[in-house]
Amino acid sequence: MLNYAFTFKKLIALVLTALLMTGAVSAQTKMVDLPPPVSDGAREPNLSRLPDGRILLSWTEPVGADFAVKTSILDGNVWSEPQTVVQADDLFVNWADFPSVAAFADGTWAAHWLQKNGISSYQYNVMVALSSDEGKTWNAPFILHDDRSQSEHGFVSFQPVEQEMMAIWLDAGSYDNQTSDEDLSNAMHLRARTLSPDGTLGPDTLIDARTCTCCQTSAALVAGSDIISVYRDRSPTEIRDIAIVRTNDRVWSTPTLVAKDGWEINGCPVNGPAVDAHDTTVAVAWFTAANNKPAVNVAFSSDGGVSFEAPLQVDFGNPQGRVDILMRDAQSAVVTWVEHGSDAEIIMVCTIKSGEGCIEPITLTTSNDGPSIGFPRMTSGKNSVFLAWTAAQETDHQNLKGGTTIRVMRFQ
Structure with a gap:
């Protein structure tokens, strides 16, 4: 039976894409472009919300032969002067595994980045530094994890909880990706620890x-005190579906699956x-290509992530994934993902409600040349959603720039 609602949504997306590519802007989208104070080559942005509601942007940009991690605060429509967290020639800069900055309840900032600890491509540590003056100065950095092997450590999630910060990351201390006869103990770990101001x-x-x-991750x-974390699991038979874990009095639960997609990928x-x-309402978004059918799904939970409703597919036929999600209230969430168009990457945004699926699709931007838009990141403002992504620099005949920059947009 033909799903007319889904077909109609696909048609809406195509029309919105065409409008955007021809320069038309719908008044209903209420989008505001907020150009951040970044330099040429800026990339891999991340966003977080400060305790007072201001928006904190972090990103990576080249400085001579080095790379630097920088921050700026958006207060209303005004960006603060950029502050440098770290600058070095041995940062590990990666389009999918990027730095972040988050604030403790007392206003202290915690920043993380990746720094090489060996000569091979995937040998690096997660470094953390703290600032008590909104990024103007930083204490001496330290390694987040106990493992000191020359291996991969990354994909960090920071989550403030009460007076601490929970850090969650992937750790290759027990994983040798060069081993030909791999056994179950040779695997990447998911690890966590708390961090105090x-x-x-x-x-x-x-x-x-x-x-x-x-x-x-x-x-x-x-509910104000327990943490949930989602990540891509890996079974002994190479099923790589999405798992969730929860804390109860800081004790982590046994992992369970959000949904049984059955995506087998080697x-x-x-x-x-x-x-x-x-x-206690939870929403999870993810990409799967089980049975060679790419999809972006969202699943809701009303019991804090213990159980989930059936997944809702929200994409429009040709998704690349790279999702993010924000709860707007107890009944609805905003999800973003990247769709593949005709020689283009398209950032899609949709409001989704439990049991209803995508009810308000928006084509936020289309990139049909230059570098990838990477992994767009969201955070919530007082009455708005903010989204940041890597964008191609505009070029003209007199000032040929090329390369990358960062765009930040506010929408309601």
Whole structure:
């Protein structure tokens, strides 16, 4: 039976794409472009919300032969002067595994980035630094994880909880990706630990002993005190579906699946999930290509992530994934993902409600040349949603720039 609602939504998306590509802008989208104070070559943005509601942007940009991680605060429509977290010639800069900055409840900032610890491509540590003056100065950086092997450590999620910060990451201390006869103990770990504003680290805790090797993690706060985290799992038979774990009095639960997609893939798709929560309502977005059918799905939970409703497919036929999600209230969420058009990458945004699916699709932007838009990131403002992504620099005949820059947009 033909799904007329889904076909109609696909038609809406195509029309919106055409309007955007021809320069038409719908008044209903209420989009405001907020050009950030970045330099040529800026890339891999991330967003977070400060305790007072201002928006914090972090990104990476080249500085001579080095790379730097920088920040700026958006207050209303005005950006602050950029501040440098770190600048070095040995940063590990990657389109899918990028730095972040988040604030503790007391206003202290925690920043993370990746720094090489060996000569091979995937040998690097997760470094963390703290700032008590909104990024003007930073304390001496330290390594997040106990493992000191020359291997991959990354895909960090920071989640403030009460007076601490929970850090969740992928850790290759027990994984040798060059091993030909791999056994179950040779696998990437999901690990976590707490971080205090004074730099005190809690125990380095194993959450899952076998995960996909290079997909983003995501975390959210449930009912004010418990944390949930989603990530791409990896079964002994190479099924790489999305798993969720929860804390109860800081003790992590046994991992369970959000949904049984059954995606069997003999390699990492570099396409992690996203989660957000409103009290005990949880929404998870993810990409799958089970049975060779690419899809972006969203599933809701009303019990803090213990169980989930049947997934709702929200894409429009040719998704690349790279999802993010934000709960707007107890009944609805905003999800973003990247769709593949005719020689173009398209950032799609949609409001979704439990049991209804995508009810308000928006084509936010289309990129048909230059570098990839990467992984668009969202955060919530007081009455708006903010989205940042890597964009191609505009070129003209007199000032040929090329390369990358960052765009930030506010929409309602």
